[in-house]
Amino acid sequence: MKPNFSVNTAPKRSDEPIWWSLFGAGGTWFAMVTPVTILVLGVLIPLGVIDSEALDYQRVKGFSSSLIGGLFIIATLALPMWHAMHRIHHGMHDLKIHAGLTGKIACYAFAGLVSVLAVIFIIML
Template identity: 70%
Template sequence: MSNHNDRVDRNPARSDEPIWWGLFGAGGSWFAMISPVTILVLGILVPLGIIDSEALSYDRVQDFATSIIGALFIIATLALPMWHGMHRVYHGMHDLKLHTGVVGKVLCYGVAGGISLLAVVFIIMLF
């Protein structure tokens, strides 16, 4: 009779997947909860005049973007959904039997990393 402990791999291979799945989850959550509110406010309520457009004057938006909270919000809004999307692209290619291996992984996550870096550079340029 086999013991449960005989089937447990005592030295599992290291994987980078938890990092990518974590960014995927964070990006999906951000995109599902924060992006619709942002679109509602900026794309519907302000243009309809329900929210005064002066609330989003250049000076106020710049003050927000150059605060720590605002800078982190903008970076997260640009970067996290990109990580989510590129993780979906990478695994979607696999599902479609397009096995790109390390090249596909580097390209997909490289694009997400590049967008994230550009978001950080964009914010630094505002300061």
């Protein structure tokens, strides 16, 4: 007897790969870059291990005005937000709070808003 396997030749397109890629990028950034940033800015400089003159206004403004610095700041603000909003969206479903499409739009719109504001912040410098 031959098994009856049918292949769907016209599967429904999903937008999940977009959200999962932003979720993964945000989680990776948050796990690898954010702790180092917190260590340097929140511990080593206040303790005097790194000279605070290294982060005077002109140097920080110069860094944030450069392409690499601007992208770093945008990624530091935006990517973890995409990770968090994706986690909240799926966490609500796990907690049996079915917000549906409205919840999805709210979560991702908020992450998008933070991303746009980060870009505007860098452009305005």
